Amino acid sequence: MEEAEKQSELKVAEDSARSGLTEHFVRGIYNVVCREIFSGYGSFGEGAYGINQVSNGLYELSLVRVIIAYAGQKEILERCRQVHLSMIDHYLKPENSGELAHVVQLYPQLKEMELHIEGELEKLVLRRTFHGRCDICPD
Numbered sequence: 001m002e003e004a005e006k007q008s009e010l011k012v013a014e015d016s017a018r019s020g021l022t023e024h025f026v027r028g029i030y031n032v033v034c035r036e037i038f039s040g041y042g043s044f045g046e047g048a049y050g051i052n053q054v055s056n057g058l059y060e061l062s063l064v065r066v067i068i069a070y071a072g073q074k075e076i077l078e079r080c081r082q083v084h085l086s087m088i089d090h091y092l093k094p095e096n097s098g099e100l101a102h103v104v105q106l107y108p109q110l111k112e113m114e115l116h117i118e119g120e121l122e123k124l125v126l127r128r129t130f131h132g133r134c135d136i137c138p139d
Contacts, residue, residue: 007083013070025068029084033091051077
């Protein structure tokens with residue numbers, strides 16, 4: 001978040017009545033980068049952003065309808081949009097994705113383990129291995 005504040009020249013907003021970045025600013029970068037890396041192709045575009053007037057003198061910048069920043073001027077939010085895009089571009093480069101690139105490599109193994117665990121749990125349930133009651137069981 002520090003890098004986002006530095007580049008956009010906006011601090012984190014305490015509430016929606018003040019100018020600043022929301023917690024979704026960085027989360028949006030992470031979500032887009034994950035989606036792009038896991039899908040294997042570029043599906044993200046500048047059209048996903050919107051700048052709308054919230055009240056007299058306050059505008060919001062949204063990414064796919066999630067508010068990522070507030071400001072008193074559209075120009076400031078346009079700069080925030082450019083910062084957001086440049087940060088996404090930065091983290092989409094393999095040399096900058098760090099741990100995320102490692103997760104992409106491990107993803108097939110994780111999915112295989114998930115299927116194996118799911119099958120084993122299903123066997124345990126069918127065998128009635130666990131006796132007693134739980135919050136899932138009907139009365």
